[in-house]
Amino acid sequence: MxxxxxxxxxxxxxxxxANPTPTVDVVVYLPWRGVLLVERGNEPFGYxxxxxxxxxxETAESAAVREASEETGLEVVLTGILxxxxxxxxxxxxxxxxxxxxxxxxxxxxxxxxxxxxxxxYHPLDRLPRPIVFDHEEILRDFADSLARANRYxxxxxxx
Amino acid sequence: MxxxxxxxxxxxxxxxxANPTPTVDVVVYLPWRGVLLVERGNEPFGYxxxxxxxxxxETAESAAVREASEETGLEVVLTGILxxxxxxxxxxxxxxxxxxxxxxxxxxxxxxxxxxxxxxxYHPLDRLPRPIVFDHEEILRDFADSLARANRYxxxxxxx
Numbered sequence: 001m002x003x004x005x006x007x008x009x010x011x012x013x014x015x016x017x018a019n020p021t022p023t024v025d026v027v028v029y030l031p032w033r034g035v036l037l038v039e040r041g042n043e044p045f046g047y048x049x050x051x052x053x054x055x056x057x058e059t060a061e062s063a064a065v066r067e068a069s070e071e072t073g074l075e076v077v078l079t080g081i082l083x084x085x086x087x088x089x090x091x092x093x094x095x096x097x098x099x100x101x102x103x104x105x106x107x108x109x110x111x112x113x114x115x116x117x118x119x120x121x122y123h124p125l126d127r128l129p130r131p132i133v134f135d136h137e138e139i140l141r142d143f144a145d146s147l148a149r150a151n152r153y154x155x156x157x158x159x160x
Numbered sequence: 161m162x163x164x165x166x167x168x169x170x171x172x173x174x175x176x177x178a179n180p181t182p183t184v185d186v187v188v189y190l191p192w193r194g195v196l197l198v199e200r201g202n203e204p205f206g207y208x209x210x211x212x213x214x215x216x217x218e219t220a221e222s223a224a225v226r227e228a229s230e231e232t233g234l235e236v237v238l239t240g241i242l243x244x245x246x247x248x249x250x251x252x253x254x255x256x257x258x259x260x261x262x263x264x265x266x267x268x269x270x271x272x273x274x275x276x277x278x279x280x281x282y283h284p285l286d287r288l289p290r291p292i293v294f295d296h297e298e299i300l301r302d303f304a305d306s307l308a309r310a311n312r313y314x315x316x317x318x319x320x
Contacts, residue, residue, distance in 0.1 A: 001215040001216055001217070003216065005174070007167035007169065007170060007172055007174060008172065008174065009167065009170050009172035010167060010169055010170040010172065012167055012168065012169035012170065014165070014167065014168065014174075017181075017213070018215065018216035018217075019181050019182055019213055019214055019215065019216055020182050020214055020216055020218075021177070021179050021182075022179055022180050022181075022182045022246075022257045053177070053179055054179055054180055054246065054257060055161040055178065055179065056161055056163065056178035056179055056180055056248075056255050057161070057178075057248045057255060058180075058246075058248070059246045059247060059248070060244050060246040060257055061246075081241055081243065081244060083241070084220050084241060084244070084259045086182075086214065086218075086219045086220040086221075087219060088216075088217045088218070088219070095216050095217060097182045097214060097220055097259075099244045099257075099259070
């Protein structure tokens with residue numbers, strides 16, 4: 001599949017392969033604090049998982065650790081892949097394909113917003129702020145489901 | 161991160177965001193047949209997992225099912241994500257980021273090579289053909305390790 005780009009000087013049409021743009025998002029969760037979200041400083045406004053574009057020459061894992069650090073000030077250790085989210089309408093700006101990692105913070109430090117995040121904080125899974133942008137509400141539901149599934153046969157009800 | 165493209169008509173330099181290109185690969189495995197590999201009809205020559213580029217407007221899951229079908233003639237059902245592989249040097253042609261799905265064939269039909277695959281066949285995991293291109297040897301090792309780990313406490317030795 002191709003897309004056409006116009007040369008800004010001469011207007012010539014240039015054909016390029018059209019692919020989704022690869023991104024990463026990170027679910028950082030501590031049971032007694034909740035999940036780490038950023039409040040976006042740019043459109044679309046609202047709450048989102050820390051994340052961003054994978055740069056050429058960079059691994060997806062490096063991008064995930066870098067974006068978490070840039071947006072929340074926290075160093076994280078990746079613990080797995082929750083899923084890959086690539087619905088063409090998941091981001092209103094363009095088609096992105098996001099690898100969503102689960103991670104733990106390296107310390108109990110308070111998050112500190114940076115880059116294009118206006119705020120960064122932990123939020124209990126059962127009291128999430130709104131609106132949550134992109135498809136991050138679906139991702140957070142999948143994460144909560146995976147926690148619930150893993151704890152299905154624990155007699156005490158799961159909280160937080 | 162940016163890359164510069166030259167307009168083929170006027171030579172004007174056009175700055176574009178530089179990201180890896182998203183791809184998918186599929187590990188189709190049946191214990192009594194082995195893993196489904198294609199013999200590539202184009203460079204780099206050798207054996208590879210079925211897979212290819214994710215098109216704009218297409219989900220990663222759709223791309224995985226489509227590529228498996230185009231290259232091997234088999235309809236598959238996805239069973240999970242083995243991992244995401246994005247080392248910048250994994251493909252000699254350009255930086256790609258591949259979501260590797262595990263899958264099962266919908267039928268026991270023989271594979272039939274198509275698209276840029278010269279041949280398609282199942283190969284026992286312990287008698288893989290060579291050379292295996294890209295980082296698909298590493299992916300197949302990770303897959304074999306995941307099988308071995310899942311069967312670690314089975315007293316009978318795992319074969320195939």
